[in-house]
Structures are given as C-alpha cells and as structure tokens.
Amino acid sequence: MKAMFIYNPSSGKADAEQYKETTVNVLEGLGYEVIIKETSKQNDATIFATQACAEKVDFLLAMGGDGTINEVVNGLAEQPNRPLFSFIPLGTVNDFARALGIPLEPELAIEALKMTNTRLVDIGQIGDKYFMNIVAVGEIASRVADTTVEQKTKMGSLAYLLEGAKAVISNEEIEMTITHDQGIWKGTPMLILVALTNSVGGFEKLVNAAEVNDGKLHIYIIKQAGLASIARMGAKVLLGTLEEDTGVEVIESSNVLIESGNPLYCNVDGDEGDCTPLNIQILPKHLKMLVPQKN
Numbered sequence: 001m002k003a004m005f006i007y008n009p010s011s012g013k014a015d016a017e018q019y020k021e022t023t024v025n026v027l028e029g030l031g032y033e034v035i036i037k038e039t040s041k042q043n044d045a046t047i048f049a050t051q052a053c054a055e056k057v058d059f060l061l062a063m064g065g066d067g068t069i070n071e072v073v074n075g076l077a078e079q080p081n082r083p084l085f086s087f088i089p090l091g092t093v094n095d096f097a098r099a100l101g102i103p104l105e106p107e108l109a110i111e112a113l114k115m116t117n118t119r120l121v122d123i124g125q126i127g128d129k130y131f132m133n134i135v136a137v138g139e140i141a142s143r144v145a146d147t148t149v150e151q152k153t154k155m156g157s158l159a160y161l162l163e164g165a166k167a168v169i170s171n172e173e174i175e176m177t178i179t180h181d182q183g184i185w186k187g188t189p190m191l192i193l194v195a196l197t198n199s200v201g202g203f204e205k206l207v208n209a210a211e212v213n214d215g216k217l218h219i220y221i222i223k224q225a226g227l228a229s230i231a232r233m234g235a236k237v238l239l240g241t242l243e244e245d246t247g248v249e250v251i252e253s254s255n256v257l258i259e260s261g262n263p264l265y266c267n268v269d270g271d272e273g274d275c276t277p278l279n280i281q282i283l284p285k286h287l288k289m290l291v292p293q294k295n
C-alpha cells in the first residue's frame, strides 16, 4: 500500500517538522510505503494531491491549516481516482477538523490514525474551485480576509469576530439576490454564509444543523443589524442558537446563485475567493475520508 504525506512547514506555529517523523512512523506502522511531499508555496498542495491520484496512492494524508487542506481538496476534487484522505490540523482555526472530530492537538490526531473509520464527506464547488467549510459574502467577509496571519495566530477565532464587528460600523447596504432550490430571496443582508459544516471561524455550534455528509448547503442570511443586535447574535453563536434569531434567515439548498448590486469578494474557507456573481453547489459524499473512531 502506498501513502502520500503532504505537509506545509509554515502552517500554524510552523511546527510540522517536529511532527513529520512521528507521522511517517505511524503510516509505516500501518503498512504504508510513504511518499513525503513538503510544500514551499501556494498551490503546491493542490499539485501534489493531483499527483497522488495519478500515482494511485491508497491514502493521502495532509498536515497543515485550513488553507493547506483546502488546496489538497482542490487537487482531489476533479480526479476520477481519489485516494482515501485525512489530515493532521496545524492551523489556527481548523474548522474542518472540528467538524470531523479530528483532534486539534497534532500528537493526538497522529495517534488517532491508528483507529479510524471511513466516512463519505460532502464538498462544495464555487465556480471552478472547491471548499469544505464555508463561503462568506458581504463586507464583513472581505474584511475578515484582511486579518493578518499574526492576528490570527495571536487571537485565533476572536480575530474573525473583531474584524467582522469593525466592518459593520462602516457597512453600506448592498442589494443582493439569492437564487436557491425553493425560490429567490432579495434584500440587503449584512452577511451571507454558505456552510457545509457546523464549525465556522472556530465556533463549533455556529451552523448547528450542518452534518458533513447531509448533501446540503446551509445558507445563513444575516440581515442588517445595529451593534446591540450583533451582540445578541454573538451570544447566540456561542449557544448554537443563531438560526433562531429574528435577524437571521436560514435556507437549505443544493445549489445557490448569489448576485449583488456592487461586486463583492467572498471569503472561501478563510481565504479570499472570487467576486460575485457566485455559483455554488454541493457535491454530496465526494471525498472518502478516514476519521478517528469515536470512543
């Protein structure tokens, strides 16, 4: 059996090197012959993941933050022979790991490779790219993309909230049209989230209803709100009851087209993505993943 191990030495606190040997030992202990690939720049992880498919490896293991994992998913998504996939989270947010029950401590995640189950997992397609967690559209979303790596490392998920709140103060109303399976929504929302998983920006209960393999895009339309309403919604984010807020509308759909009066950049899995109009669809159970067995 062959495995490819892709790691990003710069992810998180840049400590992939320290976990590399243990990871390879565990893979070899599981009977894999291991091909090791170190990324050095943007897109390397995508190229390596595509190579893994061409070389028909049995298992692809990645180590890195959400950005690296997103690149790997982009390399796998269009290939006909996708290997089993899993990853060791090293980033600052690690939403996909939270959603899948992969331990956030790298040592524990590596150990967990010894006892896994397979799970078919949905991914999303946005234009010609792929994502596994979230697309955010609105002025807040573009500000979040401005959060520096230093801010993210220091404050973790809090950075997302603070940057978001700052953006709200200068928020201008932008007309948006959302075409989904059941109809068309028009308005001037503050933020639109299209989520595949429960965990967004490190908040594990943000999209409570989302399961990684439910075949649905969970669309949260967050309407214009003053600071008091934002504080109320913030509390509900923590409690996992955001969808009950009067300022929030939730739509489930397999496809969505998001158009806006002025072009708006979106944020895809924490990084800047394309500009509106955005065509998003779900690819149900597209990845076969190895996830830790539940105790």
Ligand SMILES: Nc1ncnc2c1ncn2[C@@H]1O[C@H](COP(=O)(O)OP(=O)(O)OP(=O)(O)O)[C@@H](O)[C@H]1O
Residues within 6 Å of the ligand: 008, 009, 010, 011, 012, 013, 039, 040, 041, 042, 043, 044, 064, 065, 066, 067, 068, 069, 071, 090, 091, 092, 093, 094, 149, 152, 270
């Ligand atoms: N050797 C490298 N040095 C610097 N950057 C790299 C290297 N290899 C890959 N990259 C780039 O680093 C980007 C960010 O990495 P990643 O998201 O894994 O870490 P992070 O930003 O610390 O995590 P998170 O997204 O959870 O905050 C990748 O998308 C890739 O383009």
